[in-house]
Amino acid sequence: MQGNVQGNVHVIGAGISGLSAAVRLANAGCEVHLHEATQQAGGRCRSYFDAATNLTIDNGNHLLLSGNRHALAYARSIGTEAGLVGPKSAQFPFVDLTTGKRWQLDLGDGRLPLWVFDSNRRVPDTKLSDYLALAPLIWAPQSKRVGDAIRCEGALYQRLVQPLLLAALNVDPPEGSAGLAGAIVRETLLAGGQACRPLIAREGLSAVLVEPAIKLLQAKGASVRFGHELRGLGLVGRNISELKFGDDAVLLGPNDAIVMAVPPRAAASLLPGLKTPSKFRAIVNAHFRFDPPGGQPPILGVVGGLVEWLFAFPQRLSVTISNADRLVEAPREELAQAIWRDIRSAAGVEGDLPPWQIVRERRATFEATPEQNAQRPGSLTSYKNLFLAGDWTDTGLPATIEGSVRSGNRAADLVLAMRRA
Numbered sequence: 001m002q003g004n005v006q007g008n009v010h011v012i013g014a015g016i017s018g019l020s021a022a023v024r025l026a027n028a029g030c031e032v033h034l035h036e037a038t039q040q041a042g043g044r045c046r047s048y049f050d051a052a053t054n055l056t057i058d059n060g061n062h063l064l065l066s067g068n069r070h071a072l073a074y075a076r077s078i079g080t081e082a083g084l085v086g087p088k089s090a091q092f093p094f095v096d097l098t099t100g101k102r103w104q105l106d107l108g109d110g111r112l113p114l115w116v117f118d119s120n121r122r123v124p125d126t127k128l129s130d131y132l133a134l135a136p137l138i139w140a141p142q143s144k145r146v147g148d149a150i151r152c153e154g155a156l157y158q159r160l161v162q163p164l165l166l167a168a169l170n171v172d173p174p175e176g177s178a179g180l181a182g183a184i185v186r187e188t189l190l191a192g193g194q195a196c197r198p199l200i201a202r203e204g205l206s207a208v209l210v211e212p213a214i215k216l217l218q219a220k221g222a223s224v225r226f227g228h229e230l231r232g233l234g235l236v237g238r239n240i241s242e243l244k245f246g247d248d249a250v251l252l253g254p255n256d257a258i259v260m261a262v263p264p265r266a267a268a269s270l271l272p273g274l275k276t277p278s279k280f281r282a283i284v285n286a287h288f289r290f291d292p293p294g295g296q297p298p299i300l301g302v303v304g305g306l307v308e309w310l311f312a313f314p315q316r317l318s319v320t321i322s323n324a325d326r327l328v329e330a331p332r333e334e335l336a337q338a339i340w341r342d343i344r345s346a347a348g349v350e351g352d353l354p355p356w357q358i359v360r361e362r363r364a365t366f367e368a369t370p371e372q373n374a375q376r377p378g379s380l381t382s383y384k385n386l387f388l389a390g391d392w393t394d395t396g397l398p399a400t401i402e403g404s405v406r407s408g409n410r411a412a413d414l415v416l417a418m419r420r421a
């Protein structure tokens, strides 16, 4: 296949980063070709039919916040912003399984974190000075760890900071990058309740964030190829001249560009010498076919147990356990039983283990430590027509949907700038 004179853009990888780049480029009038190695789009953010529960489930429960403005703009651009649903204000119910104590954090709906001045709205057993002590995190240098910037103990840490940073960084917070933690604090807690409203794709990740993007791309004339893995690159000087897909190859013309939105290991094997994060952490999700009890909140924070967040979906209770390398080899049935025990306490329900599924994503995210964060490349490469995207590129955020969309947008904007140059 020969590149045409108007110029094509080849997007490699149909995860959220690749999809957001492809949608932005197609909307800007580019001729887009999306190449995905597997038979399904979505990458680490996808839904599938699961025979064990007889339900369509997500590979992992994904939480967005109303302050994730690039992710929301992406959903808006594919017509599905309304599919991201959550409570009207930033309320987070919590339960502590060790004491049975329940509380609700109510961040309100303002632009400032005024709730910290109201003892009725603060985390129980915390005082204003505990919140002020988080200040060193706000603009912490990239080289610092969270544990070097703040004290990782006390009620505020155990009941809010630890659950928030564990979910965002996917590492034990004290070892995590204070720079990345600071970005999270600035864009969530410090931005007031208006930025912290929790949002989930209740109808499923693929239905809300993936399939509508594929439909939009196809409607705009983009080609979308599944089972089309990029295996190698042909290079001429400072340009990529050929995409090698195994059975076929694409020769690139002078106006053609590539957005490579594959995970770091794939990117490093395609581009020897590329600096990438090389350490990853697992996330475990467990899904139980069980009607949520009346009044069960869509998202419940759980401390003092194995489970960290309990999500209620129609016909299903699902949990997330981050930084879960320790559970990757655990016997599945034992793990399901232990998680179900936590769910029974947290949701106040009875009954034997219902139909269940456990999804262990071994390389769910890069390890958000200062060392691994320093390995993230920007979007530009040493090749003039090749741009990188991915949650692992240098987005300034941990591995999140928001970071993915930012990276996809940035790579797309660089392609458009190259076209204008």
Ligand SMILES: Cc1cc2nc3c(=O)[nH]c(=O)nc-3n(C[C@H](O)[C@H](O)[C@H](O)COP(=O)(O)OP(=O)(O)OC[C@H]3O[C@@H](n4cnc5c(N)ncnc54)[C@H](O)[C@@H]3O)c2cc1C
Pocket (backbone or CB within 6 Å): 012, 013, 014, 015, 016, 017, 018, 035, 036, 037, 038, 040, 041, 042, 043, 044, 045, 059, 060, 061, 062, 063, 064, 228, 229, 230, 231, 261, 262, 263, 266, 283, 284, 285, 361, 363, 364, 365, 389, 390, 391, 392, 399, 400, 401, 402, 404
């Ligand atoms: C269990 C779990 C829970 C999570 N929870 C949250 C959450 O609550 N909130 C949040 O914001 N984020 C969450 N995340 C992170 C979020 O899912 C990721 O940041 C995001 O999906 C990454 O998208 P991506 O496009 O950068 O990478 P990927 O999703 O990895 O996409 C890369 C794509 O490239 C394809 N590919 C690889 N090699 C090739 C090749 N050679 N040729 C063609 N295609 C190729 C892959 O098949 C894949 O489809 C979670 C992740 C997991 C795993």
